[in-house]
Amino acid sequence: MTSTKIDLGPLVPRRRDMHPVPYDPEYKTSVPRSPRWSLLSMESTPSEETGPRFGHSVLGPLDNNLILNWSKDGTGAIGERVLMHGRVMDEFGRPVPNTLIEIWQANAGGRYRHVKDTYFAPLDPNFGGCGRTITDDEGRYQFLTVRPGAYPWPNRGNDWRPMHIHISVFGHSFGQRLITQMYFEGDPLIDRCPIAATIKSRSQLDRLVAPLDLSMSRPLDYLAYKFDIVLRGRRQSMFENKLEGM
């Protein structure tokens, strides 16, 4: 061991059975968009172990406040005020500090600010629907937003998305890259959603359901939901050579 840093090994191989299946006929768009051949597995290289890093300089002061970051005159977005918070860590439980998290979501009525979303629910003139932040030294993050509405979508005859917030996380390695969705405790639409159901492990799906967290709720202001995120870890071994500069 020439270094005391403990995170220099290869990425732990992904457990694909803990992820959604790529091909699921109940989620129709996955049918033509899922590879048919097996993935090529190989130990990670610097191409996957390194990754882009973003500093606080990219952030604006309201980037993690979706209630205000689209408002032109300080009028807040319409909806139930919610604090989304949690921690990003790796498979070994180590915090992942200073990593960029981006979120996007529908407004309180279930409508996205997008030219292709033509749902009846109106746009909120004070809600854009995206935010971003960088985790602190202990991997913690927070967003202030409104609870997104459930909405119907064209798939099977009558499919509805449960209330959800989309989340993109970088980690420190390009091979850790992850996009996922947070659901809300108690939403009966989770168990009827074909996108949620692409995850075949019930315990894994449960990990996308954020519990109500009254300990972090601010009285007379907002409810809180906790959503922790686990990214791939990097193996540490005393029996692997470490090359200079890696």
Added chain:
Amino acid sequence: MVQSLDTLIETPSQTGGPYVHIGCIPTFAGLGAVYPEDLGLRAIEDGAKGEIITLTGEVVDGTGWAFRDALLESWQPDAAGKFAGQVGADPKVNGFARFAADKDTGLWSLRTVKPGRVITRDGRLQAPHISLWIAARGINIGLHTRVYFDDEENESDPLLLRIEQRNRVPTLIAKKTAPGHYRFDIHLQGPLETVFLDI
């Protein structure tokens, strides 16, 4: 009974959905100036050392349709094989870029510098390549692949050597169409299905 492992399981992926652009490239998505500019707008800044190249391609689904809502990300080293953040890396090479299929044509393009060779942990030299990651509606877990170049020495690349069906190797190799221009189409299914990576 045995001791319990104290490792955690990775959070499962979910599709980025049809509005992934709102979260990742909001200006492109029409949200206006929520951020000063979209993240990953440029893989390189003016003055990057090396050969400046443009990669162009489509992301094609199993029906042969170049779909319009693909979001792509790229990550690569500079012309000398150093990644941003490493000692001696070219400060003009960000290495990361985000770009989307055009909403009318499905074409995407990436302007960058041709990457240098990078050595693996066990000391083998990899051929120059750019890592790509693709997210879209219907893609439940992001698709990872690599772009190699048809005018480089690819024969001894450790990853390409692992592809058993040698007829699939060309799916990872961009074709030069003009000086500084390469074509790289990504096929999710069919006889030309791109080799996707679990790496």
